[in-house]
Amino acid sequence: MIAAQLVPTPVGPLALLSREGTLVAAGFTAEPKEMFVRLTPALQAEGLEVADGLGSAMEAVRAYLDGDLDALDAIPVSQPGTPTRKRLHAALREVKAGTTVSYGELAVRAGLPKTAARAAGSACAQNLIAPFVPCHRVLPSSGGYGGYYYGVPVKEWLLAHESGGIANPR
Missing domain, CATH: 1.10.10.10 (Winged helix-like DNA-binding domain superfamily/Winged helix DNA-binding domain)
Known part of the structure; x- marks a missing residue:
């Protein structure tokens, strides 16, 4: 299952989509489904569930917004590509x-x-x-x-x- 959460930012909501602790999508949108449809068909087949907290990714965004500009670097990410x-x-x-x-x-x-x-x-x-x-x-x-x-x-x-x-x- 792909877990999604919205984090408020000064430039609008940031949708975070995570699978087993690794971010597979993130983007400035109030609708996580906009990010979900950009995932591979295999990931989409797992389904999407809105979660209350994605832990480290959400905390990293808050730390980044509070001035720890390197906070996002520690979060594992995975996306398809050549x-x-x-x-x-x-x-x-x-x-x-x-x-x-x-x-x-x-x-x-x-x-x-x-x-x-x-x-x-x-x-x-x-x-x-x-x-x-x-x-x-x-x-x-x-x-x-x-x-x-x-x-x-x-x-x-x-x-x-x-x-x-x-x-x-x-």
């Missing part, structure tokens, strides 16, 4: 809070220097576990914020929070 996508997602988890990289730099960090920035962009677009796999920390080399699955205002807030520009109003 070996290239998995390397890019692993490299994303190594990008420290308060810093950003370009899509091309992400490919280099993943040990894929010949991979086009487009592959890094695709890995970010297909990321199912935001902000634990912090695709919000990737910016286009041409400037600006680029896109973000949950909207540029959420990306801007996350980056400002991580750079110390926002105090959590909780």
Whole structure:
């Protein structure tokens, strides 16, 4: 069974979906089913159940919002993908809070220097576990914020929070 929980954040609810203590999806939505339908058919076959507490993931989000910007790093995650996508997602988890990289730099960090920035962009677009796999920390080399699955205002807030520009109003 996939367990789901909503955690309030200053930019809206964060849906957490977990299977046996490992996050399989997370995203800024009030409806966990929006994340559930993005899972593999095998995971969807397990069903979805709203839970009261997902323990460490929920506590990590609260700690992150309270200023422990590394709190999300300790939570185990699992998402499908090709070996290239998995390397890019692993490299994303190594990008420290308060810093950003370009899509091309992400490919280099993943040990894929010949991979086009487009592959890094695709890995970010297909990321199912935001902000634990912090695709919000990737910016286009041409400037600006680029896109973000949950909207540029959420990306801007996350980056400002991580750079110390926002105090959590909780």
